[in-house]
Amino acid sequence: MLSRRMGxxxxxxxxxxxxxIALSTAAGTAAEGPDEGPADxxxxxxxxxxxLDDYSKAYGVTPEEARxxxxxxxxxxxxxxxxxxxxxxxFAGMWLDYEPEFAVVVxxxxxxxESVRATVKELGLVDWVRLAPRDHSLVxxxxxxxxxxxxxxxxxxxxSGIDQSEGLVNxxxxxxxxxxxxxxxxxxxxxxxxFEGPPVPAVDVYGGLSLSNGCTAGFSVEETNGFQSGVxxxxxxxNSTSYNGQNLPWENGNWIGRLDVQWHTTPNLGDxxxxxxTQQGATRVVDDRMPAHQFIEDEHVCKYGRxxxxxxxxLDDLSFDPSDICVPSSTDDFVRVTPNPQAGDMxxxxxxxxxxxxxxxxxxxxxxxxxxxxxxxxxxxxxNFMPDIGVQVDI
Amino acid sequence: MRIAASLAALMLATTLLVGCIGDEESDLxxxxxxxxxxxAPEGPGDAAAGLLLGRMDVRNGCIYWLSDxxxxxxxxxxxxxxxxxxxxTVVVSVDGTAVAEGQDSSLSGGERTRDQAEALLGESLxxxxxxxxxxxVATGIESDAS
Numbered sequence: 001m002l003s004r005r006m007g008x009x010x011x012x013x014x015x016x017x018x019x020x021i022a023l024s025t026a027a028g029t030a031a032e033g034p035d036e037g038p039a040d041x042x043x044x045x046x047x048x049x050x051x052l053d054d055y056s057k058a059y060g061v062t063p064e065e066a067r068x069x070x071x072x073x074x075x076x077x078x079x080x081x082x083x084x085x086x087x088x089x090x091f092a093g094m095w096l097d098y099e100p101e102f103a104v105v106v107x108x109x110x111x112x113x114e115s116v117r118a119t120v121k122e123l124g125l126v127d128w129v130r131l132a133p134r135d136h137s138l139v140x141x142x143x144x145x146x147x148x149x150x151x152x153x154x155x156x157x158x159x160s161g162i163d164q165s166e167g168l169v170n171x172x173x174x175x176x177x178x179x180x181x182x183x184x185x186x187x188x189x190x191x192x193x194x195f196e197g198p199p200v201p202a203v204d205v206y207g208g209l210s211l212s213n214g215c216t217a218g219f220s221v222e223e224t225n226g227f228q229s230g231v232x233x234x235x236x237x238x239n240s241t242s243y244n245g246q247n248l249p250w251e252n253g254n255w256i257g258r259l260d261v262q263w264h265t266t267p268n269l270g271d272x273x274x275x276x277x278t279q280q281g282a283t284r285v286v287d288d289r290m291p292a293h294q295f296i297e298d299e300h301v302c303k304y305g306r307x308x309x310x311x312x313x314x315l316d317d318l319s320f321d322p323s324d325i326c327v328p329s330s331t332d333d334f335v336r337v338t339p340n341p342q343a344g345d346m347x348x349x350x351x352x353x354x355x356x357x358x359x360x361x362x363x364x365x366x367x368x369x370x371x372x373x374x375x376x377x378x379x380x381x382x383x384n385f386m387p388d389i390g391v392q393v394d395i
Numbered sequence: 396m397r398i399a400a401s402l403a404a405l406m407l408a409t410t411l412l413v414g415c416i417g418d419e420e421s422d423l424x425x426x427x428x429x430x431x432x433x434x435a436p437e438g439p440g441d442a443a444a445g446l447l448l449g450r451m452d453v454r455n456g457c458i459y460w461l462s463d464x465x466x467x468x469x470x471x472x473x474x475x476x477x478x479x480x481x482x483x484t485v486v487v488s489v490d491g492t493a494v495a496e497g498q499d500s501s502l503s504g505g506e507r508t509r510d511q512a513e514a515l516l517g518e519s520l521x522x523x524x525x526x527x528x529x530x531x532v533a534t535g536i537e538s539d540a541s
Contacts, residue, residue, distance in 0.1 A: 212464055214446030214501060236505030237445040240464035240528070255506065260443075307446070325435060325442040325532060328511045349503025349537055350446035373440030373534070 059098055069102050072128045076104040079123050084138070087115055092134035093141070093164025107134035107167060134167040136190045144169045144191055151187055153227045159196075172196035175267055177229070184226035205231050205243040205269045206283070207355040208276025208304040213241035216306045216354035218367035219286060219383065220271040221263055221391035229394060230265040232386065233353030234369045236327070237262065243269065252389040258333035260326075260369040260381045261353075263391050273394040275355045275362055277302070279309050286355075288363040289393050292318070292333065292382035301337060301358050301365050303378070305351025311343040313378075322379055326370035334379045335366065347371035347378035356380045364393040427478055428456045428485060429524055433515050433532060434474040442534045443505025451496045453485045457524035460502060466528040469520075470502055471512055473534060492536040501537040506530065 055066045073096065083091040083106065090112025097103045108116050108131045120129045136144070141162050148160055148171060157174040171193040173182065182193050207219045215237035222229045231248065233241070235255035239262065241248050246268050253262020274283040295318050302312035314337065321332035337356070339346045347368055354368040366380040383393050435442075449462040451470075460468045477488045485496045494500040512530035513519050 212448070213462070214448040234443070234445055234505070236443045236507075238447060238462055238464060238466055238468075238506065238528075240462070240466045242464065255443075256511075305444075307444075322441050323436050323438050324511075324515055325433075325534070326505075327443070328507065328514065347444045349444055349501070349535065352443060352445040352505065368444065370441045371444040373435075373442060375439070377439075378444070379441055 059102075061102075072102070072104065072125070075123065075125060076129070079104070079106070079120060079125055079129070082119050082123070083116060087112060087119065088139050089137060090116065091138055092132075092136060092167055093138045093162075095165040102128075104129045105132050105165070106130075107132050107138075107164060109134060109137055136167055138162075138164065141167070141169050141190065144188060148191070151191075152185060153225075156227065168192045170194070175228075175265075181222065181226060181229060203244050203246070203269055204272050204274075205246075205248070205266050206272055206274050206276065207231070207286070208283075209243060210306040210350075211237075211241045211243055211248070211353075213238035214350055215241075215352045216304070216350065216368070217243070218261070218353045218355050219275065219364055220273045220394040221386060222394045223390055224387050224392055225390075228265055229271050230263050230391070231271055232261050232263045232367055232391070234367060234381075235260040235262045236369070237352055252391075254389065255327055256329050257327075258331045258381070258385050259388055260334075261367055261386060261389060263386075263389060271394070275304065275357060277304050277310055277362075284357070285361040286357070286364050286393060287361040287395050289383055289395060290358070290363050290365050291384035292335070292366075293384075295335065295365070295382070299358075301356050303337070303346065303351075303354055303356045303368055303380070305347060305354035305368055307348040307350040308345050311339055311346055313337045313339040313343055313346055316377065320379060322370055326379060333385065334369070334381060337378050337380065339376050343376075345371075345376040351378070364395070428453050428458050429521065430458060430472060430476060430478045430487065431469070431512075431516060431520070431524075432472045432474050432476055442503075443532065444503065445505040446537065447502045447504070447531050447533075448499075449501070450499050451485070451487065451494055453496050455523060458485070458487065459526055460531060462528075467526045468506070468529050468531040469512070469524055469526040470504075470531045470533045471507070471515060487536070489533070489536045494536050502531060502533040503535045503537055504531055504533040507532050 052063050052066050056063050080094045090109040092107030092109055094106050097105050106116055106129055113131055120126055145160050145162060159172045161170050163170055169191045173195050177195055185193055187193060207217050209217045211217055211233055215233045218232035221232050235253045239250040248264035248266055251263050251265055273286045275286055277284050295315055297318055298314045300314055304310050315335055316338040317336035319332040320334045320336040322330045322334050337346055348371055351368050356365040356368060364383045366382045368378055368380050370379040386392055447460060447462055449460050452459045452461045460470050473489055479486045486493050507530040
């Protein structure tokens with residue numbers, strides 16, 4: 001028992017000694033300065049002001065002038081708070097100008113200048129504040145920003161912000177849309193929309209290319225409401241598909257009645273209005289659409305599919321009603337194509353979805369959907385039925 | 396139309412099937428998975444020209460097709476498709492082209508809904524064969540398993 005008590009006492013003394021040494025060492029380190037090793041939080045005092053030095057260099061002013069501008073900025077905060085509460089109907093925002101000389105700028109709606117100047121004068125900031133005319137109050141800009149969800153499609157991935165100096169609500173669309181598609185959004189004056197996302201894609205997907213679902217892409221399309229773009233393939237092909245490792249989300253499609261088409265959006269890919277026409281990869285621009293009611297029997301068309309590639313033929317039957325093995329519950333709206341004498345088989349497994357077209361630049365006629373086991377003919381769905389699934393060939 | 400199947404236990408569980416593969420078509424005895432076949436209608440032989448890339452997967456007595464994109468289909472085979480086994484592996488052949496379970500291959504044809512598939516077959520499909528993504532009216536096998 002005695003031995004145990006002596007052991008406990010020795011242990012306590014040892015712990016106390018270790019603690020004393022540790023504290024002494026820490027104190028000594030702090031006193032010796034920061035270069036001697038890690039210091040406790042709050043033990044270092046910066047002799048200079050790196051922020052002020054940075055500001056001076058960035059704006060080409062002396063440290064004294066930098067400090068003066070900071071003081072003015074602090075005083076402007078009170079002005080901003082006052083205008084936000086007391087002049088909300090005419091206050092269009094506040095920002096700092098550095099060129100040609102430092103100034104606090106207040107955006108003001110027409111008619112609000114007098115009341116804003118009075119507040120500026122009251123706060124003693126006349127020498128540093130200038131007014132800039134604007135069309136929308138800051139309150140209105142926030143209201144416009146809040147209403148974006150009602151003005152833009154729910155499927156659109158975007159973010160937004162307010163640029164007070166420009167007097168704009170900025171909408172940043174994260175998926176690639178062309179300028180014309182961006183312009184198609186009906187947004188109020190004061191809202192600017194732009195693409196801001198992944199770099200403009202270096203890889204394109206368009207008609208004639210092989211998709212991972214085993215079929216062929218038909219045409220680049222755009223929604224009839226102009227919101228989104230994408231590519232088509234045949235409706236009876238697998239819905240899940242990709243190109244170049246990029247998933248192509250299924251948007252809409254069907255294979256019944258007069259339809260045999262589906263379309264997919266193309267995130268992270270471009271979808272220009274062109275089609276592949278050779279195995280080597282040559283393409284044609286698509287610049288026109290031919291509706292079925294303007295087809296003429298025996299006229300010349302060509303097609304491209306991943307299995308049978310490029311071939312041409314003639315429109316043999318403009319009112320073909322396929323079997324259920326081709327399209328269930330079909331109507332007589334499909335078109336049968338007979339190959340030219342020198343052409344081979346017009347369609348085999350995998351060609352479905354491929355573009356049917358004429359001339360260069362190409363006029364879009366339709367998308368391939370069925371082969372014939374008894375001969376080398378093929379069937380296609382006229383492109384003018386695509387609006388049934390909400391899209392049209394992009395030209 | 397004809398549905399051919401020969402999984403005895405499953406046949407007892409359903410009254411929807413109309414037939415089974417005969418001895419002349421299969422060497423699987425009484426443990427055949429379902430092999431649903433369709434007969435081409437009279438006419439020029441127009442058929443969907445899609446292509447389903449993937450491999451055959453036999454599960455719970457049903458022959459599925461797992462696509463390279465991760466979808467699961469139930470193939471409806473053309474009349475004349477033959478079912479057999481090679482060293483315990485299920486093999487289906489169409490017009491002399493065979494595909495074994497698990498072998499990368501492709502089926503020409505096109506997708507169907509369950510209602511459309513049953514309309515094509517003229518019979519209801521057994522509930523045990525319930526693919527996650529759809530049905531595929533197969534017109535042929537695009538690669539040779541031999």
